Amino acid sequence: MNQTIESHNYLRQFAIKPSVQRTAVMEYMMLNRTHPTIDEIYLALSPSMPTLSKTTVYNTLDLFVEKGAVKSLVIDDKNARYDVDISAHAHFICKSCGAIHDIFDVKPSVFQLPVNKKFAIDAVEISYSGTCNQCKCS
């Protein structure tokens, strides 16, 4: 399968050994760019991989984050979210329905890391919140 090969290669780029489980998780991330939770990934893959364990999904995402292949988001206070798009962009969470959306039209300078004498800053997360139109109009 084409997608499988793509996720394979992507994993290799980050020095991640592509096991069946890891490839399936990465393939899911690449096809579903919805900032999924562990549970969503597990529930989506479980039918076609009945032996998959949720612990494996936790382990796998931890590894992906450690290797820099995906970013973990803390925007949602209920669950950890994961983003396969590691480019500089912000996120919006609808406080009503919980959906998370990308916000790309943010000035690049916003993502510049400030220099600080007390801390070595190496990452920034920009999280907007409010209500999405769908929730607003219902």
Added chain:
Amino acid sequence: MNQTIESHNYLRQFAIKPSVQRTAVMEYMMLNRTHPTIDEIYLALSPSMPTLSKTTVYNTLDLFVEKGAVKSLVIDDKNARYDVDISAHAHFICKSCGAIHDIFDVKPSVFQLPVNKKFAIDAVEISYSGTCNQCKCS
């Protein structure tokens, strides 16, 4: 006590009825600007208020956030954090020790909310992460 009166007045400004518990929590927040967790607040007040319930601390902070007297932070994936400083500023979390620090020297424009057709954006949280000097040098 002076601090008690101050927190009293502060609560009134946000239309929060100042009960004994609410005043104690707000007083703690004003004297300890360390972005405490629910547990930290509870453990700090518990000795002098033996009947205090942790549920009350949860209820109280929920109310404070709802009324706009404090901001809740999602920067820490382990616990909710609360900040009595509601002015526009960013935060830094040390991934080693977990401490959270204010970052004030961020350009004000960074806190401007983008206009978006799909969402009504009404808040932004800017979270930096890395390692603090204390952790780096030990």
Added chain:
DNA sequence: ATTATCTTTGTATTGATTTCAAATCTATAA
């Protein structure tokens, strides 16, 4: 003083995440 309302409390429950040891898989050398 009585009643209605608001607030606090404690217990029980939920649910995400972690821990951990056993089982399974993979790669390589003998």
Added chain:
DNA sequence: TTATAGATTTGAAATCAATACAAAGATAAT
């Protein structure tokens, strides 16, 4: 091929922050 070491996966149990909820207590108005 077979043996073996190392890496990965699995499932069960434990942890712990957060929530739900109903009873108890406090407050304010009549």
